[in-house]
Amino acid sequence: MTSALKLILFDVDGTLVDSQGTIVSCMNEAFAGAGVMPPSRAAILSIVGLSLPQAMTRLAADQSAQVQGALVEGYKQAYQAARLREGAAHSPLYPGARAALDALHAVPEYILGVATGKSQRGLDALIEGHDLGMFVTRQVADHHPSKPHPSMILTAMSETGIPPADTVMIGDTTFDMDMGRAAGVTTIGVDWGYHPAAHLGADHLLAEFAALPDLLRRIWPD
Secondary structure, three states: OOOOEEEEOOOOOOOEEEHHHHHHHHHHHHHHHHOOOOOOHHHHHOOEEEOHHHHHHOOOOOOHHHHHHHHHHHHHHHHHHHHHHHHHHHHHOOOHHHHHHHHHHHHOOOOEEEEEEHHHHHHHHHHHHHHOEEEEEEEEEHHHHOOOHHHHHHHEEEEEEEOOHHEEEOOOOHHHHHHHHHHHHEEEEEOOOOOOOHHOOOOEEEEEHHHHHHHHHHOOOO
């Protein structure tokens, strides 16, 4: 038996907002501050979605734990400074995101949430900057193991009382899709994010936000 309510979970960076410019510049700033050669843009974008400690372990694999810790702190400081300096403009919503979110929010049985590698502080600032108060459940890196561990999705389902059959995870990286599969939910990949769409292995692929409401109606025809 299915629940009347449906849970729609979104990744944030690379899915809802285009933050790659800020992420790359802040990562470069963090590495420069630690006296370490910055990784390539492609390498930086490949780790978006992971929690910061896991990201730095990959990007600075040849550095000590102490240096990796310094890189994490350097990135946090650079990102916070960019956010305070630029406001919501440093992570603009992707085209069609606002309209799609508003349309989904208007459906009584749809419960919206996020599952993100961002910190609580970072997500709160983004939600305030873009007026995204429609998210009922908000899972962040502070309180969970890094993606692709399913903890974020499992907690969101527990909080809302909605089972896997009535839950979807929407994201742009393999970490999002692997997390969704581990939680037993339907995965929807977007083709405008930071990992190549062909590599996502998603149950469904989205080419534009405008197509999301119809896709969800096909997934949940009743």
